[in-house]
Amino acid sequence: NFMLTQPHSVSESPGKTVTISCTRSSGSIASNYVQWYQQRPGSAPTTVIYEDNQRPSGVPDRFSGSIDSSSNSASLTISGLKTEDEADYYCQSYDSSNLVVFGGGTKLTVL
Amino acid sequence: QVQLVESGGGLVKPGGSLRLSCAASGFTFSDYYMSWIRQAPGKGLEWVSYISSSSSYTNYADSVKGRFTISRDNAKNSLYLQMNSLRAEDTAVYYCARAPPLTWYENDYWGQGTLVTVSS
Numbered sequence: 001n002f003m004l005t006q007p008h009s010v011s012e013s014p015g016k017t018v019t020i021s022c023t024r025s026s027g028s029i030a031s032n033y034v035q036w037y038q039q040r041p042g043s044a045p046t047t048v049i050y051e052d053n054q055r056p057s058g059v060p061d062r063f064s065g066s067i068d069s070s071s072n073s074a075s076l077t078i079s080g081l082k083t084e085d086e087a088d089y090y091c092q093s094y095d096s097s098n099l100v101v102f103g104g105g106t107k108l109t110v111l
Numbered sequence: 112q113v114q115l116v117e118s119g120g121g122l123v124k125p126g127g128s129l130r131l132s133c134a135a136s137g138f139t140f141s142d143y144y145m146s147w148i149r150q151a152p153g154k155g156l157e158w159v160s161y162i163s164s165s166s167s168y169t170n171y172a173d174s175v176k177g178r179f180t181i182s183r184d185n186a187k188n189s190l191y192l193q194m195n196s197l198r199a200e201d202t203a204v205y206y207c208a209r210a211p212p213l214t215w216y217e218n219d220y221w222g223q224g225t226l227v228t229v230s231s
Binding site: 032035037039043044045047051056090097098101102104105 | 155211216219
């Protein structure tokens with residue numbers, strides 16, 4: 001099994017761009033799709049990126065996902081930050097035994 | 112529209128049992144993999160289990176294997192999680208979630224969750 005490590009928190013100003021990383025501890029990040037979920041306080045998670053870089057309908061194109069094999073990590077980038085983007089963000093993938101793995105989550109503060 | 116409504120949470124003593132249910136509507140339930148995912152108070156998300164559309168395949172996190180059993184009744188559009196030998200560390204909000212068509216490894220719709228508290 002492997003772990004997905006995210007920064008505990010990030011903060012940035014409205015209108016700016018922020019990137020949240022998700023580093024896979026073993027095995028290639030490119031081997032299995034990565035998803036990103038947004039969770040606002042008191043609410044269930046919603047998908048903002050699926051299959052590494054795909055955006056569900058209704059998610060603004062300010063949200064983008066990417067994979068970097070050199071750092072063995074996935075990234076979620078949010079541009080043109082809005083106060084409504086303030087939330088917890090979780091990356092998620094799976095392993096060769098078909099077990100699902102979540103990252104520890106990153107609290108995004110937009111100030 | 113897709114709706115997932117969990118029920119069955121509550122307060123249970125360590126070593127006790129509880130059965131969670133998830134009522135699905137707005138889609139052809141029997142076509143989709145379904146999952147349970149939990150979140151301890153103030154903590155992150157933890158995958159618990161998933162089940163294939165026909166119940167032929169299930170998988171569990173190591174932390175619950177042998178204690179929890181996932182099942183479904185496609186005729187009733189319902190997903191279940193039987194939880195036995197409960198421990199304090201099982202205290203969490205339990206979400207049911209649907210996987211998109213032809214996948215099992217992601218979730219596109221989530222319920223609002225049901226709280227399970229394990230305490231004496």
